[in-house]
């Protein structure tokens with residue numbers, strides 16, 4: 001039985017420190033030690049491009065330790081402790097497994113031999129591991145600094161997004177897909193669903209591809225690079241390359257709420273699908289068919305609590321009658337929509353204002369010095385919340401009609417137009433269970449409070465039967 005030799009050469013970018021040596025040099029040093037100690041060499045494992053931060057079992061090293069534990073090997077020889085690994089904790093765990101199995105870990109260059117284990121030699125092993133870990137972290141930092149220098153030159157640090165190519169200098173340049181990107185943002189801002197957009201825009205992108213385009217901030221010219229100081233919170237580099245859409249176009253496309261795809265034909269026969277909600281849980285109610293011929297329809301809560309339902313024939317005439325009254329009385333919310341309003345433009349401007357305020361505050365270094373860190377952070381949070389509030393408001397504001405749509409009376413609207421009109425005027429219709437005295441409420445877009453909707457009773461036409469009138473009079 002003999003020793004195994006473990007050599008590790010990590011990626012070129014990660015090389016550094018005095019211990020760097022080729023795999024052959026590492027093996028030669030280990031063999032020299034075995035020769036001198038009169039020990040046999042069994043296996044030689046050479047790992048290339050494997051990070052020393054990984055646990056032993058995530059590397060070939062794990063197999064060599066298993067051989068020690070199985071009594072198939074006397075131990076592991078490395079040239080330096082940092083070849084064994086570059087993580088203090090993982091190194092200690094792997095080391096102790098070898099020792100616990102009665103094996104030896106040898107690091108030839110520093111003369112470390114776990115056979116001489118005592119408080120002092122253990123400390124030396126830990127210190128060497130700590131140095132190895134620090135070296136790994138420094139390597140990473142210098143790679144990051146290199147990346148930042150490249151980014152400052154305008155190099156894009158990730159694969160080019162759809163609609164761009166990288167030129168010879170690594171900078172993004174719009175390609176033939178750029179017009180498709182603009183079209184995607186334009187359609188999305190009009191409220192078109194992702195699947196529809198994928199069908200309509202030259203067929204190269206899938207539904208999720210379209211979704212990724214809409215969400216990608218690269219299209220306003222931004223680049224995001226990881227910030228080593230703040231994990232999961234990338235640093236934003238504005239004006240990194242030529243944008244394909246404006247900030248306002250990006251916000252408009254991202255403010256659209258997702259609509260659940262319509263799976264059955266029933267919803268197509270209703271006017272208020274999507275705005276009728278369960279009064280208990282707030283979930284959007286679905287249209288279900290019932291009756292022998294499945295020709296009757298009901299709004300039912302199927303997503304949330306399942307606690308309410310009401311037939312479409314009861315919900316819609318009552319709500320639409322309320323709307324007719326509002327139109328006749330030129331109620332402000334309805335009139336605004338009919339006459340064209342600028343709530344949407346205003347909401348969009350509010351988002352931009354909030355974002356500008358946030359950016360200005362964030363960039364104000366003097367302010368940070370005056371306020372102190374904790375007050376500065378509190379102010380930052382307030383401004384971030386303001387942006388989120390403005391974005392939520394934008395999402396709730398009815399979208400403007402696409403340019404060029406004709407003006408017409410309510411009667412001229414076809415079904416699809418009517419539906420769109422209702423969605424722009426009515427924020428939501430709430431259905432409550434039978435136990436409630438008022439089962440229907442509705443809220444106009446932009447209104448704070450909801451109003452009660454009375455059940456609709458068709459007005460009986462006046463009896464125009466002269467004989468009956470006469471008999472009654474008699």
Ligand SMILES: [Zn+2]
Nearest residue numbers: 278281301305
């Ligand atoms: Zn419910």
